[in-house]
Amino acid sequence: MGVYPWVAWFAFRRYTAYPLGSGAEALTNTVFGFIRASVLIALWRARPGLGGYDTADAVTFCFLTQALIGPVQVFGGMELTERIRNGDVAIDLYRPTALQGWWLADDLGRAAGSLLLRGVLPLVAGALVFPFHWPGPAGAAAFTVAVTLGVLVSFGLRYLVTLCSFWLHDGRGMDAVALVLSLFFSGMTVPLVVFPGLLGTVARGLPWAAQIQVPADVYLGKHTGTGLLGALAFQAVWAMALLAAGHVLTGMARRKLVIHGG
Amino acid sequence: MRAEPGMIEAEDVAKSFTVRKRSGRLRRTRTTLDAVDGVSFTVRRGEFVGYLGPNGAGKSTTIKMLTGILTPSSGSLRVCGLDPARRRTELARRIGVVFGQRTTLWWDLPLRDSLTLIRRLYRVDAAAHRTRLAELTALLELEPFLDTPVRQLSLGQRMRGDLAAALLHGPELLVLDEPTIGLDVVSKATVRGFLERLNTERGTTILLTTHDLGDIERLCRRVMIIDHGRLAFDGGLDRLRATVGADRMLVVELARPGPPVVLDGIEVLRTEGPRQWLRLPNAVNAAAVVSALAERHEVRDISLREADIEEVLAGLYRGDHAYWCSGRPVAP
Amino acid sequence: MAVETAAEPAPGGRARAARAEPGTLGRPGRAVTMYVLLAWTWVRAAAQYPVSMVLLGLATALVSGLDAVGIALLFAHTPRIAGFTAPEVLFLYGTSALAFALSDILLGTTELLGRHVRLGTLDAMLVRPVGLLVQIATEDFSPRRLGKLIPSALVLALALPRLDAHWTAGRVAMIPLMVASGLAIFAGIWVLTASVQFVLVDSHGATKSLTYGGAFLTQYPMSLFARDFVRGVTFVVPLAFINWQPALYVLGRADPLGLPGAARFASPAVAAVLCGLAAVAWRTGLRHYRSTGS
Numbered sequence: 007m008g009v010y011p012w013v014a015w016f017a018f019r020r021y022t023a024y025p026l027g028s029g030a031e032a033l034t035n036t037v038f039g040f041i042r043a044s045v046l047i048a049l050w051r052a053r054p055g056l057g058g059y060d061t062a063d064a065v066t067f068c069f070l071t072q073a074l075i076g077p078v079q080v081f082g083g084m085e086l087t088e089r090i091r092n093g094d095v096a097i098d099l100y101r102p103t104a105l106q107g108w109w110l111a112d113d114l115g116r117a118a119g120s121l122l123l124r125g126v127l128p129l130v131a132g133a134l135v136f137p138f139h140w141p142g143p144a145g146a147a148a149f150t151v152a153v154t155l156g157v158l159v160s161f162g163l164r165y166l167v168t169l170c171s172f173w174l175h176d177g178r179g180m181d182a183v184a185l186v187l188s189l190f191f192s193g194m195t196v197p198l199v200v201f202p203g204l205l206g207t208v209a210r211g212l213p214w215a216a217q218i219q220v221p222a223d224v225y226l227g228k229h230t231g232t233g234l235l236g237a238l239a240f241q242a243v244w245a246m247a248l249l250a251a252g253h254v255l256t257g258m259a260r261r262k263l264v265i266h267g268g
Numbered sequence: 269m270r271a272e273p274g275m276i277e278a279e280d281v282a283k284s285f286t287v288r289k290r291s292g293r294l295r296r297t298r299t300t301l302d303a304v305d306g307v308s309f310t311v312r313r314g315e316f317v318g319y320l321g322p323n324g325a326g327k328s329t330t331i332k333m334l335t336g337i338l339t340p341s342s343g344s345l346r347v348c349g350l351d352p353a354r355r356r357t358e359l360a361r362r363i364g365v366v367f368g369q370r371t372t373l374w375w376d377l378p379l380r381d382s383l384t385l386i387r388r389l390y391r392v393d394a395a396a397h398r399t400r401l402a403e404l405t406a407l408l409e410l411e412p413f414l415d416t417p418v419r420q421l422s423l424g425q426r427m428r429g430d431l432a433a434a435l436l437h438g439p440e441l442l443v444l445d446e447p448t449i450g451l452d453v454v455s456k457a458t459v460r461g462f463l464e465r466l467n468t469e470r471g472t473t474i475l476l477t478t479h480d481l482g483d484i485e486r487l488c489r490r491v492m493i494i495d496h497g498r499l500a501f502d503g504g505l506d507r508l509r510a511t512v513g514a515d516r517m518l519v520v521e522l523a524r525p526g527p528p529v530v531l532d533g534i535e536v537l538r539t540e541g542p543r544q545w546l547r548l549p550n551a552v553n554a555a556a557v558v559s560a561l562a563e564r565h566e567v568r569d570i571s572l573r574e575a576d577i578e579e580v581l582a583g584l585y586r587g588d589h590a591y592w593c594s595g596r597p598v599a600p
Numbered sequence: 601m602a603v604e605t606a607a608e609p610a611p612g613g614r615a616r617a618a619r620a621e622p623g624t625l626g627r628p629g630r631a632v633t634m635y636v637l638l639a640w641t642w643v644r645a646a647a648q649y650p651v652s653m654v655l656l657g658l659a660t661a662l663v664s665g666l667d668a669v670g671i672a673l674l675f676a677h678t679p680r681i682a683g684f685t686a687p688e689v690l691f692l693y694g695t696s697a698l699a700f701a702l703s704d705i706l707l708g709t710t711e712l713l714g715r716h717v718r719l720g721t722l723d724a725m726l727v728r729p730v731g732l733l734v735q736i737a738t739e740d741f742s743p744r745r746l747g748k749l750i751p752s753a754l755v756l757a758l759a760l761p762r763l764d765a766h767w768t769a770g771r772v773a774m775i776p777l778m779v780a781s782g783l784a785i786f787a788g789i790w791v792l793t794a795s796v797q798f799v800l801v802d803s804h805g806a807t808k809s810l811t812y813g814g815a816f817l818t819q820y821p822m823s824l825f826a827r828d829f830v831r832g833v834t835f836v837v838p839l840a841f842i843n844w845q846p847a848l849y850v851l852g853r854a855d856p857l858g859l860p861g862a863a864r865f866a867s868p869a870v871a872a873v874l875c876g877l878a879a880v881a882w883r884t885g886l887r888h889y890r891s892t893g894s
Contacts, residue, residue: 030805037809041817044824045674045681052678176652178744182659186666195670202676285892337726339890353890360729372724376740377645385641389634389730 009103010111017115021123028123031076036128039072043136049200057199062137063226067197069132070222076124077117077153078160078217080194082167082185084109090171099260106252110161117157145227148234152221155241159216162248163188169252172259193219213248216241273349274310275441275473276334281307281343282497283329303329305497306343311475313440316467318488319477322585326497327477331445334475335365348440361390364434368446371430373418379429380414383436390437397436404432407462424455431462435472442466444476448483460486481581493584500584509580517573518546518557523566531560542568634730638738646742657747664701665751667819668693682823687762688851689821694756695775695843696818699782701748706783707737707790708745711811714797714804717889726890733791733882763851771850778846781867782818785842788874789814791882798885810837818842823856830857841870 021028046064050056059067075081086109089095098105132138141149167184171177189195191214198209198219209215220237223229229237283304288296304326311317321327332338334347336356345352348362365372373382387397405411408428413421421429427447434442444463448456464487466472476483484491484505491508493501501508520529521543528536529544533552538545548554554572561567646653671693675686684692713736716722725735765771793807814837822830822844833839834857848855849864 024802026802027805030803030807033806034809034813037813038816040829041813041820041825044826044829045820048682048824049674049678052681056677176649176656179652179655179659182656182663186659186662189663189666190669195666196673200673200677202673332723335727337723337890339887341891356726357729357731360727363727365727367724370720370724372727374641377641381641381645385638388637389728 010107013108013111014115014118017112018119019115021116021119025123028076028120029127032124032127035072035075035124036131039069039128039132040135042072043068043132046197047136057197058228059197059199059226062139064197065132065136066139066226067193067222069128069136069138070225071192071194071218072128072132073121073125074153074156074218074221075194076120078156078192079117079120079164080160080188080192080217082164082181082188084113084164084168086165087168087171087177090168091177096263099263105256105260106165106249109165110158110249113161113164114157117160121153139226141225141227145225148238149221149225151238152224152241155238155245156217156221158245159213159241159248162245162252163213163217165252166248166255169255169259172262188214188217191215192217193222197222213244216244273346275313275315275348276309276311276475277344277346278310278334279308279344281330281333281340281345283326283333283338284341302497304333304340304494307494307497307499308343309492309499309502311473313473314467314471315490316463316474316488317476318484318491319475319494320484320491320581321477321494321500325494327494328445330494331443331475331477335363335443336360361437362439363441363443364437364439366427366430366434366442366444366447368427368444368449371418371426373426373429373433375419376417378415378417379410379421382418382429383433386433386436392437396438400436400438401432404435407465408432409458424451424458427451427455427459428462431459435466439472441473441475444474444478446478446480447476448478448480456480456482463487493581495585516548516554518548518554519571519573520544520546520561520565520567521569523568526565529561529565531557548572631731631734635734635738638730638734639741642738642741643743646744653743656742656744658750660744660747661750664697664748665755667697667816668751668755671819682821684821684823685764687759687764689819690755690759691763691851692821692843692847693819694752694759695778695782695847696815697752698749698756699779699842700786700815700818701752702779702783703786703790704748705745707787709739709741710736710790710794711797711804711807712736712739713794714801717797717801722889732886736794765851774846774850778843778850778867781846781871782842784871785838785867785874786811786814788871788878789837791878792874795878795881795885798889814839814842818844827857834859838870838874841867 043065046068047061050059050061050064054060056064071080086095086098089098095105098108101108133140163184167177167180170180174180191198191209191212193215198206198215200206201209210219220241224234224237281304282302284300284302287299287301307326307330319327319330329338333340333345334352336347336352336359339353347359350359350362352359373379374385377385383401387394392400405414408431410428410432413425413429416425418426418429431447442463447463448459451459460483463474463476467474467487474487476488478484489504491501491503491505492499493508517537522529523542525539525542528539529546531546533549534557535547536544537547546557548557558570561570668690671686671689674681675689679685681689710733713722716725716736722732725732728735760775789810793803793810796803796807814833817825817833818839822833822840825833830840834841845855845859845864846867855863
């Protein structure tokens with residue numbers, strides 16, 4: 007067990023070693039935040055209280071999504087994909103550690119670094135320019151838990167997509183589909199509370215909701231008491247289900263590699 | 269009109285970079301690094317020149333200036349009669365360049381398609397292309413992997429593909445930056461044999477940088493050595509050995525193991541059982557040493573080795589030769 | 601080796617022509633030929649897996665159509681946003697997205713310039729007898745990029761007949777003109793932001809603010825945004841000329857900034873100036889690279 011914290015720590019160090027590139031990304035995330043916030047403000051001006059949000063809620067939600075783009079890697083992708091394509095994954099599979107555990111630890115370290123370098127600027131800039139909500143200490147604590155669970159869910163999804171490279175000749179199509187689902191159903195395109203009727207109900211039950219919408223709602227204090235526990239449980243269940251699926255798929259990938267030589 | 273202009277004419281060519289260094293928490297100091305510090309040489313048509321130097325000596329910078337990738341800070345440079353940086357695309361049509369560390373082929377295309385594309389880029393007419401491609405295919409043994417995407421080629425195959433790509437347009441000058449790096453023995457031999465024929469039979473001028481001294485011994489009649497941005501040697505291999513005064517090595521095998529032999533002015537570098545390695549300074553007469561040895565010991569076998577180019581260069585790079593430090597101008 | 605030697609002199613005409621081509625953007629004819637040739641080679645390579653190619657194209661279409669779905673979702677709740685109806689906003693989306701998709705297909709890969717600098721692959725391109733811009737823009741050119749045209753063309757085709765505009769010959773003619781000048785403005789932005797990467801190799805993440813950010817911004821009416829912000833994207837980075845100003849003319853609307861009527865027709869001129877600046881920036885950047893070898 008001792009090795010995983012180190013994997014995470016090295017990933018954190020590696021990710022934060024070149025802060026300039028991340029800072030540049032954070033700048034773009036912030037600019038997009040401004041544009042999206044302006045659109046949302048216009049919508050809430052036309053429909054005050056839409057989806058149980060006030061204008062400040064909508065704006066805060068918008069900048070939270072921008073801040074979380076890096077940590078939950080909404081745009082998808084994992085370094086492991088390249089290692090599967092060039093065959094280096096064989097080395098990883100013969101390590102005395104679990105493939106999924108190793109990359110999960112790596113991803114947690116990366117997400118922590120990303121939260122630091124790409125999360126702060128959009129939130130601060132949004133708070134300075136627009137009406138904005140800051141959470142209380144309890145809210146912040148719950149938010150931390152929710153973001154961690156969101157990263158787990160995000161990892162679970164991306165790991166499954168990545169493992170498909172073992173079987174697919176060209177993984178780019180899979181990546182594109184995963185990207186569409188992630189962008190749309192996580193609430194990046196428009197908040198899930200704006201989704202009408204059945205679409206909204208379905209979207210709020212899918213794992214992508216656990217990536218951004220749920221942490222944002224926790225941040226905004228939309229869940230309290232047992233509702234809060236329910237929201238976190240929702241994330242935890244998805245995280246466990248996805249990681250279990252990842253475990254099964256890893257076994258299949260290992261067998262394929264051993265029997266067919268990759 | 270001048271008699272026969274050199275293929276490459278470099279006169280006092282220099283290239284300096286500004287390097288920013290962090291000194292203290294926020295402060296940064298700018299220092300100027302002279303990567304190439306006033307280099308002059310001429311390479312004539314048909315020559316095969318090895319360009320050597322330790323890492324960071326300025327080899328790659330020189331190559332980049334010759335091919336027009338970098339603009340010299342000062343000095344004058346002519347390649348095929350052109351100023352490389354100003355007339356880059358025109359020069360590109362007349363020279364071939366191979367980087368051993370990276371390919372100029374397209375990763376995702378089969379080698380054949382890459383070569384067809386090159387024909388179009390360089391505007392080689394179809395008939396000439398067919399002849400050259402057939403010839404290069406035969407010489408470099410490309411046939412088995414012509415239809416394989418470049419990313420799937422082995423390093424040796426890729427290098428042969430790169431060589432073909434660099435020569436399809438029939439360049440007058442071929443510039444090679446470490447072409448044999450990482451190749452296995454067989455691929456190395458193929459590449460070397462090919463380059464030798466290219467130079468002797470077709471008369472293509474070749475400039476080669478390498479760390480592989482086998483390349484130099486086998487191919488180059490002339491060697492230029494750059495160190496700390498300055499040309500430290502320019503001449504034939506033999507003259508290099510002589511100038512540096514590299515020591516020869518005497519390997520003796522005695523009848524039985526024993527302590528290092530004691531001879532005037534001779535240093536024993538290594539002993540291994542009955543075998544001993546003796547350093548023989550140039551001034552010492554080898555015959556005298558051998559007879560002195562035979563007088564005192566029972567000698568089974570004896571062999572004299574000329575200075576290895578590797579040792580010569582290692583000595584040069586370490587800077588432990590007076591010549592190296594004197595800064596005396598080198599005659600071509 | 602029986603092949604005739606390399607020393608054949610270049611024909612005079614060719615040599616003279618090449619001399620007039622010191623940079624990369626010169627000699628447009630040759631550049632276009634080379635562009636088509638290189639792009640075609642990539643398309644042919646991709647076409648060896650036709651099913652994969654078509655599916656990838658469709659997936660790309662889906663990704664780039666997401667913004668239109670977002671706009672549709674907004675209008676599920678309100679008939680007007682910032683005074684504009686759904687067909688009007690979708691008209692803005694269509695013109696902006698079409699211009700951007702075209703520019704992205706033609707020049708989008710220039711955004712990877714910083715990576716080429718870092719990996720040293722730029723050097724391999726510089727020893728080929730073709731302009732650097734053409735080589736970078738065609739690198740890995742894939743027909744799946746054409747998928748980006750689908751949602752924008754589709755939305756534009758759906759929005760145009762639903763517009764409540766008084767169609768005149770001028771207004772009809774304005775539509776292809778605004779797409780063309782929008783394309784040229786985006787092209788200028790791609791090249792300008794790529795040029796920055798010659799000097800600031802890590803700036804790619806930030807230059808996306810202008811390229812993708814500009815594309816996203818111009819999908820919406822400028823009346824959504826703070827007035828000073830709109831001044832910025834009119835006078836500093838002329839994003840407002842991609843489609844907003846000409847669209848005001850097509851829709852017969854007043855300019856919230858109160859710019860004179862000539863501004864509605866200024867897009868081609870703005871595009872020309874921006875492309876000129878981009879050409880200068882590209883040459884300057886390349887010169888910087890070749891003198892610093894970063």
